[in-house]
Amino acid sequence: MLTIRAIAAVAGIGIALAAPAARAEQVRIAFIESLSGPFAPVGQNLLRSWQSMAELANTGKWAGQHTFEVTGYDSKGSPQETLILLQSAIDKGYRYISQGSSSAVGLALIDAIEKHNQRNPGKEVVYLNYGASDPDMTNARCSFWHFRFDANSDMKLEALTSYMAARKEISKVYIIGQNYSFGHQVARAAREYLKQKRPDVQIVGDDLHPIGQVKDFAPYIAKIKASGADTVITGNWGADLALLIKAGKEADLKANFYTLYAGTTGVPTAIGAAGEGRMRTVAYWHANNETYSGAEIVAAFRKKHNDDFYGIATYTATAMLAKAIREGGSTDPLKVAQRMSGMKMESLNGEVEMRRADHQLQQPLYVASWHKVDGKEVRFGREDTGYGWKTEKKIASDVASQPTSCQMKRPE
Amino acid sequence: MEFTLITLLNGLSYGLLLFLLSAGLTLIFSMMGVLNFAHASFYMLGAYLAYAISSHTGYWTALFMAPALTGILGAAIERFGLRAVRRHGHLAELLFTFGLSYLLVEFVQLAWGRAAVPYQVPAVLDRPLFSLYGTTFPAYRGFMMLVAALMLLSIYLLLKKTRIGLVIQAALTHPHMVESLGHDVPRVTMLVFGGGCALAGLAGVIGGNAFVTEPAMAAAVGSIIFVVVVVGGLGSLAGAFIASLLIGLLQTFAVALDFSLAGLLQALGVEAPQALTRLRLFKLTVAEVAPILPYLLLVIVMLLRPRGLLGVRES
DSSP states (O other): OOOHHHHHHHHHHHHHHHSOSSOOOEEEEEEEEOOSSTTHHHHHHHHHHHHHHHHHHHHTTTTTTOEEEEEEEEOTTOHHHHHHHHHHHHHTTOOEEEEOSOHHHHHHHHHHHHHHHHHSTTSOOEEEESSOOOGGGGTTTOOTTEEEOSOOHHHHHHHHHHHHHTOTTOOEEEEEEESSHHHHHHHHHHHHHHHHHOTTOEEEEEEEEOTTTOOOOHHHHHHHHHHTOSEEEEOOOHHHHHHHHHHHHHTTOOOEEEESOTTSTTHHHHHTGGGTTTEEEEESOOTTOTTOTTHHHHHHHHHHHSSOOOOTHHHHHHHHHHHHHHHHTOOOHHHHHHHHTTOEEEETTEEEEEOTTTOBEEOOEEEEEEEEOOSSSOOOOSTTSSEEEEEEEEEOHHHHOOOOOOOOOOOO | OHHHHHHHHHHHHHHHHHHHHHHHHHHHHHHHOOOOTTHHHHHHHHHHHHHHHHHHHOHHHHHHHHHHHHHHHHHHHIIIIIHHHHTTOHHHHHHHHHHHHHHHHHHHHHHHOSSOBOOOOOGGGSSEEEEETTEEEEHHHHHHHHHHHHHHHHHHHHHHHSHHHHHHHHHHHOHHHHHHTTOOHHHHHHHHHHHHHHHHHHHHHHHHTTSOBSTTHHHHHHHHHHHHHHHHOTTOHHHHHHHHHHHHHHHHHHHHOOOBHHHHHHHHTOOOOHHHHTOHHHHOBHHHHGGGHHHHHHHHHHHHOTTOSSOOSOO
16 A cells, blocks of 8 residues: 555655756866966966856856866966866866966967867867957957957056046056067057057056066066156066066055056065055956945855955856856857857946957956055955055946957857 | 166175075085086975974074075985985986976975965065165165175185085095095085085075065076086086176176167168068067076087186086
């Protein structure tokens, strides 16, 4: 005789078998980045950011029943090493690759992934770029398989220079950057845009130094000082920016700094109290934005990792990926890529759009300056310095937008 | 004038740190004939030990403890590793120290992780020392220069004015004679190796917080100290001193020079052919190539004076 319990059990099994129309899959993302060497702190922070976003997406069911898992692989910052890891990730079955420090690595990844996808239909790989910002990656060398969630350096300099245009105190500008594709692009764009917007500004110096190798920036600072510059523009990030600022502080350089990556790990500590009011950065988001959007993420990240969350491109990328998977009902990279192309959504900095023409995310940008935490405008400090970013100007998405020369080849 | 003076000071302080680094390497080579490939790894180890010790007991203990520990480790490595290998000749020695450098990097990564550690300059020295035309000179840089100068002086006194120094020097040229006089030559070499490693450790203690303490720091200075030692003349401490300052100044001043071949021709009023002006190399400024200048110097010295500036050995 059937007991009630047995009936319930049988019914339960029936429901369990009938319910999942599609199988829940784990979307595995290989995070290939500098996890050792001078830029390791940045890589480590962003790996944690990716993993936290995956956790958030999994508990919030952003991708329906599908879940995310992000695993870090150390590329030591080298393009060759990255390509070896890419191959091994593909062999291990990864279909999503994320990378974002170093455009030199990014460009190598675009080429390799483009070739792989051509030769292996049905086994395509998608490249989620959260930070490599060489404009070439979405212009001459754009690819259908590459999605950039950061703003490119042209967009950032457009925003930064339109802010600078109104600052009458700027008269002598010194440009210093890392000697690789991205550093060259920043120097070029800074010159071009300043010429358009502030023809009266004099460019008193333009320097490139080897990336990640200069430990002592004192000679460069002496040169900047000798040039009489009142303003420094730099695309430096991570250790290269921290050491540059540290040397400037030691030599009591009074110039204002306009940067693209002053938010990256180690830099806030180097800026410290000395940079108050003199340090500016352009970014797609910062914790003290007008609505404090993302505040819970910042607080949870600090609590769990004792570190600052600054890379919301990881949020945007995870959310967009999840949306594409949920709406298309498939984790297949080709289908996901087709859905992400042209997708619009709400991110932490407002409405964003993955432009169909070049896969460059269109998003608002902030120019922010360095100020003491006051609990009102500056609620979140950075790296225990007691200082944080305060919005100087928010630049709307369509203003920050830049034309593209991308001739994208799209799969049928 | 202002710029020249500041750059001179920056160059000198960098040069003195290079000397601190290469002094140990030179000593070991001149006393034992061993080219220690792991030398820069002891520099890294010194910085990490100083970081570990200073976070417990403060910087000043670390300043003495870290070099001492590095030296003891170096002596132990000589006693239990290198000594056995030396019987098989120079190639075996080279390979041994080469392998050792990899082991030490791995050890550091296992113990302290792959990212940089927050090893800070002590608060007392974290301020300007003096101001020159509005440019401040950090106190810690002055301290680095002082330590290097003191070390140079003490090595000189040790080698020239003490009994141990006499034995060490004699053991270099007449080991058998020294041995028959009742001195323990193997122990002398162990002390020399340990001492050299301790010097590298000391450089790590004062260089690690001035710059960055991370696992790649050994690789970053490894090649440059070989340049110093070769340019100065293998085995010559005075040569290493001159070469360090030379390279320090060369690299620092080069950063300031925005000359390029294109600029030079323009200044001379020569019209360069178009094929040439399109070359990227043609437009490179001295500042951009500053980091490779020491290696250029190395090649030139090797060509013109293979034994180095003050070298005595024919290599």
